[in-house]
Amino acid sequence: QVQLVESGGGSVQAGGSLRLACAVHGYTSRDYSMAWFRQPPGKEREGVASLYRLTPIPYYSDSVKGRFTISQDNAETTHYLQMNSLKPEDTAMYFCATKTGGRRGTGLQPYDYAYWGQGTQVTVSS
Numbered sequence: 001q002v003q004l005v006e007s008g009g010g011s012v013q014a015g016g017s018l019r020l021a022c023a024v025h026g027y028t029s030r031d032y033s034m035a036w037f038r039q040p041p042g043k044e045r046e047g048v049a050s051l052y053r054l055t056p057i058p059y060y061s062d063s064v065k066g067r068f069t070i071s072q073d074n075a076e077t078t079h080y081l082q083m084n085s086l087k088p089e090d091t092a093m094y095f096c097a098t099k100t101g102g103r104r105g106t107g108l109q110p111y112d113y114a115y116w117g118q119g120t121q122v123t124v125s126s
């Protein structure tokens with residue numbers, strides 16, 4: 001059974017940094033894509049970053065480009081989202097997701113992913 005568990009969320013002031021982690025359990029494929037999404041209160045879930053293992057070129061939404069970085073550890077058991085220069089508009093529940101195979105387009109569409117974590121809250125105060 002595949003299980004994704006996020007951690008690292010919290011409260012931070014604008015301009016600060018956080019690193020989110022997504023521990024992946026029970027997933028053995030070496031052909032996969034991973035992504036981070038966020039959902040502000042009352043809004044739809046949006047993709048912020050994605051990465052395909054076999055062609056590791058990341059995609060980022062325009063709203064986070066240059067500030068966020070998606071990565072994974074060498075053991076490929078944990079995915080990360082490094083978030084710098086945080087803004088109040090980054091406040092949201094953040095989710096990691098993964099799927100077998102490559103991305104469709106930018107890989108930032110929620111419907112494209114089969115496995116999801118439970119989410120971790122990020123709150124940025126001004």
